[in-house]
Amino acid sequence: ETGVTQSPTHLIKTRGQQVTLRCSSQSGHNTVSWYQQALGQGPQFIFQYYREEENGRGNFPPRFSGLQFPNYSSELNVNALELDDSALYLCASSYASGQETQYFGPGTRLLVL
Amino acid sequence: GQQLNQSPQSMFIQEGEDVSMNCTSSSIFNTWLWYKQDPGEGPVLLIALYKAGELTSNGRLTAQFGITRKDSFLNISASIPSDVGIYFCAGQRGGSQGNLIFGKGTKLSVKP
Numbered sequence: 001e002t003g004v005t006q007s008p009t010h011l012i013k014t015r016g017q018q019v020t021l022r023c024s025s026q027s028g029h030n031t032v033s034w035y036q037q038a039l040g041q042g043p044q045f046i047f048q049y050y051r052e053e054e055n056g057r058g059n060f061p062p063r064f065s066g067l068q069f070p071n072y073s074s075e076l077n078v079n080a081l082e083l084d085d086s087a088l089y090l091c092a093s094s095y096a097s098g099q100e101t102q103y104f105g106p107g108t109r110l111l112v113l
Numbered sequence: 114g115q116q117l118n119q120s121p122q123s124m125f126i127q128e129g130e131d132v133s134m135n136c137t138s139s140s141i142f143n144t145w146l147w148y149k150q151d152p153g154e155g156p157v158l159l160i161a162l163y164k165a166g167e168l169t170s171n172g173r174l175t176a177q178f179g180i181t182r183k184d185s186f187l188n189i190s191a192s193i194p195s196d197v198g199i200y201f202c203a204g205q206r207g208g209s210q211g212n213l214i215f216g217k218g219t220k221l222s223v224k225p
Contacts, residue, residue, distance in 0.1 A: 004155075033212060042116055042201050042215030043156070056212055090155050092213075100211050101146065104155035 003027060004093050004105035012111045013081050021076045021108045025093030031055070032074040033102060034066060037088040049074055050096055086112045119202050119216025125224040126192045134219040135186040136202030144205040145178050145185040146213065151198045159200075160187070197221050 003026035013019050025032050031050045035043035045058035049068035063079040072093070078085055088109050092102035118137045126132055136145070144163055148156035160171050162178035162185060169176055175188045185204075189196055199220050203213040 006155075031211070035213075040217075042119075042203075042217050043213070044116075045212035045214070048211055058212065094211070096211075100205070100207070101144075101158065101161050102213060103158060104148070106153075106155045109153075 004091060004103055006089075006091055006105040006108050008108060009106070010109045010111075012113065014113050015081055015083060017081050017112075018077065018079045019081060019110060021078075021089050021091075021110070023074045023076070023091035023093075023105060025072045025074070025091075026103055029093035029095050029103075030072050031094045031096045031100065032068055032072065033092045033094070034074070034076045035090040035092065036060070036085075037090055037107070039087075043090055046076065081112045083112050086110060117202055117204055117214060117216040119219055121219055122217065123220040123222065125222050126196065127224045128193060130192050132189040132192050132196070132221065133186060134200060134202075135184060136204075136216050137184045138204055138214075139183070141182040141206075142204035142214075143182070143207040145176070146203045146205065147174075147176050147185070147187045148201045148203060149198050150201060150218070156201055192221075194223060197223055 005024045007022045033048040034046040037043040047057040048055045052068045065077045067075045088107045090107045092104045094100040094102045147159045150156045160176040167178045173190045199218040202216045
C-alpha cells in the first residue's frame with residue numbers, strides 16, 4: 001500500500017451535476033497530481049498542486065478545478081459533468097525533490113449518466 | 114492527450130516464461146517509470162529509472178532507461194500467475210513539468 005487514500009471509491013452522477021473527489025497524500029509528501037483514466041487507456045494528467053497552488057495543468061477545460069490544503073490533502077472538482085467524464089480518477093502524491101516519484105491511490109470510479 | 118508508444122498491447126504468458134515489453138517516445142524524458150495496475154486498483158510502482166543507460170532490477174523484474182532517453186524496456190523473468198495485469202510505462206520530464214505521460218499499457222494474461 002502507498003498510503004495515498006481517495007474518497008469516495010465509487011460515484012454516480014447525472015449530466016450537468018458537479019462532483020468533488022478527495023485525496024490524502026502519503027505522509028511526508030507535499031505534491032499531489034490528479035489523473036483521469038478512461039477505460040482501456042493510460043492515465044491522463046489533469047493538474048498538479050504544490051504548496052497549495054496549481055503547478056502545471058494538462059489539456060483539461062476550466063470546469064476541472066482543484067485545491068490543496070495546508071496538510072497537503074487535495075480536492076478535484078468537476079462542474080457541468082458530461083458523459084465523457086466517466087472514468088477512474090487517480091491521485092498521486094510525491095515529494096518535490098527533483099526525482100519526484102509519484103505514488104498512486106486506488107482511485108475514484110465516476111459514472112456520469 | 115499525449116501518450117507513449119507501448120508494445121505489445123497484450124500478450125499471453127505461460128507460467129515460467131520470460132516476458133518483454135517496451136516503450137518509446139518522440140521526445141526526451143529525465144525519468145522513466147514502470148507501474149502495474151490490477152482491475153479496480155490504482156497503478157503500483159514497480160521500478161523507477163533516473164539516468165540514461167541505467168539498468169535496475171526488482172526481484173524478477175528488470176528495466177532499462179534507454180541511452181537516447183526516448184525509450185525503456187521491462188523484462189519479467191520466470192513469470193508466475195500473479196504477474197497477470199496491465200503494465201504501464203510512464204515518462205517524466207521533471208522540474209516544472211513534473212507530470213507523468215503514460216503509455217496505453219500492456220495487458221498480460223495467462224495462456225488458456
